[in-house]
Amino acid sequence: MSVRCLLGIHKWSNWEYKEETSCLQIKKCQRCNKTQEELIHKWGEWEYKAQNSCIKIKKCYRCGERRERKPTMDKDHQYVTEYSRSNSCHYFRKECTRCGHTEEKYVTTPVHSWGDWVIFKDEKKAMRVCKHCGGVQTKELQEYLKKRSTYSNSWYR
Numbered sequence: 005m006s007v008r009c010l011l012g013i014h015k016w017s018n019w020e021y022k023e024e025t026s027c028l029q030i031k032k033c034q035r036c037n038k039t040q041e042e043l044i045h046k047w048g049e050w051e052y053k054a055q056n057s058c059i060k061i062k063k064c065y066r067c068g069e070r071r072e073r074k075p076t077m078d079k080d081h082q083y084v085t086e087y088s089r090s091n092s093c094h095y096f097r098k099e100c101t102r103c104g105h106t107e108e109k110y111v112t113t114p115v116h117s118w119g120d121w122v123i124f125k126d127e128k129k130a131m132r133v134c135k136h137c138g139g140v141q142t143k144e145l146q147e148y149l150k151k152r153s154t155y156s157n158s159w160y161r
């Protein structure tokens with residue numbers, strides 16, 4: 005046996021498939037015949053399992069081995085979000101347009117659906133009303149004019 009092989013420095017052949025139908029690959033040291041095996045799949049892209057499902061699958065296009073991935077995060081679904089309680093801007097209902105999964109969500113900071121600002125010149129105030137919960141926000145007119153561009157009509161998405 006070669007000294008180098010004893011030191012763990014082998015002269016590996018290229019990886020070769022062991023069988024036609026499996027992804028098990030093998031390489032062999034050309035000096036000491038030591039072998040090493042590894043399973044290396046040729047994965048395709050993740051694809052939806054079914055039209056009305058958010059489960060994705062990928063398949064090895066050599067051996068047909070499959071992997072499944074269940075939706076665990078918001079982005080794995082195609083949610084549309086709307087208010088779930090008529091007089092609160094804290095509660096939302098998310099419904100997935102693909103698989104129909106629904107979830108109710110509470111947010112600590114309310115997400116209002118503000119109407120346009122209304123200016124009260126005499127009182128030197130600006131005010132807007134949430135179209136959903138009726139909540140009111142008032143600002144000093146001066147402050148409102150200064151920061152006007154930063155007040156956008158927010159809508160929860």
Ligand SMILES: [Zn+2]
Binds near residue numbers: 014033036037038
């Ligand atoms: Zn060797």
Ligand SMILES: [Zn+2]
Binds near residue numbers: 026045046064068
């Ligand atoms: Zn495979």
Ligand SMILES: [Zn+2]
Binds near residue numbers: 075101105
């Ligand atoms: Zn879904």
Ligand SMILES: [Zn+2]
Binds near residue numbers: 137
């Ligand atoms: Zn509101």
